[in-house]
Amino acid sequence: MSIYYRAAWVFPVNIPPINEGWVEVDNGVVIRIGSKSTAPPGFQDAQQQFEVHDLGNVALLPGLVNSHTHLEFSELSTPVGDPSLDFDAWITEVVKYRREKAAEGVEWLEETIALGAGESREVGVIGIGEITTSNSLLDCYSKLKTRIVSLLEVINYSAEQVSDVTTGVQDYLTQAAISGVNAGISPHAPYTVHWEQLKSLCELSKDFEVPCVMHLAETAEECALIQTRSGPLREMLERLGMWEEAGIPVESSFQQYIETLASSWRALIVHGNYLKHDDWELLGKLSSNVSVCYCPRTHHYFRHPTYALEEMLAAGVRVCLGTDSRASNPDLNLLAEVEFVRNEYPNLNPSTLLEMVTVNAAFALGLETTHGFIGTDAVASVLSVSLTKEEAGASELACLSAVLARLSEAQLLRL
């Protein structure tokens, strides 16, 4: 039997807010939502015909979606290295940590992932875009309460190995489907993925209809590599014996990478810290299947120049937020990212900010039919924020502003 929940405000996100709204739920899934005026017949005498829970003066929001993290670093209590390190030195530290931890086996990895998923859930996150570096975690992911989209990381700078690597990813996607785990592909970054490999993975994304997620334009060092084929990342590749002339296109640009990623079923560009006006314009045009993930506190940790969030939004870019991992962030608290953005961009419309951690993030990960909104077929795990009488009676914009200011008090309710 379905149950109705009444609330002073329902913020479905994909449609306008509803004052004095209700949400009908059956077995953990939303059946439909409505307002007083659209209540089903007999609703006013609900006690006889329906089970009704009046939640009172609260605002309901969808459970949140963290579009980008690497849960394998969830055990870290402080980030790896320190922000004054050059990027190639930081990456070297990360690889060292990974190598040490790999010796502890898959059980350690499973525990760490469960730890990070649990920490995320405590702050209302019910969906995670997770970069996966082991293909033995499907069982672990399928047992977690939080929906994981497992994005298999690909690192390959050898043209010779492109076909074998793509076949391996294809096998993983097939296994994930059998295990009932949402999956996708993550070509790591331009300095770790051969250009031919990237194109091959984008095709695979299209064939399997899964998201393709790539770190792009993250650092000044990466700009040097893409724009002038030089700098510390090229030196690092040469040192490791990995550099290939054809690893990046001859006259490469971020636009080429963006256009290629757009050939995927759905692409998520992580960071984009050093993209420029023309890139934003292109991303705005491609927003029907390309999104950008801004990781606010990680961006701040590495002391990059101010993030062009408002310019990107003005260009029509579909932006979502992510925490990135504990290798570059003190925790996995998505609410702290929201708070950071609220402080840094006080003129940002609160509904735009809410979209970044709900509907946009869900879309980027291919979860849009079940996550990121409150409505038919959505997972009925919602955030509840208590309202004062004044807030409950305020306009929708004023109410949402108040809700976002106190989002850290939100409780995750499984209706």
Ligand SMILES: [Zn+2]
């Ligand atoms: Zn990342």
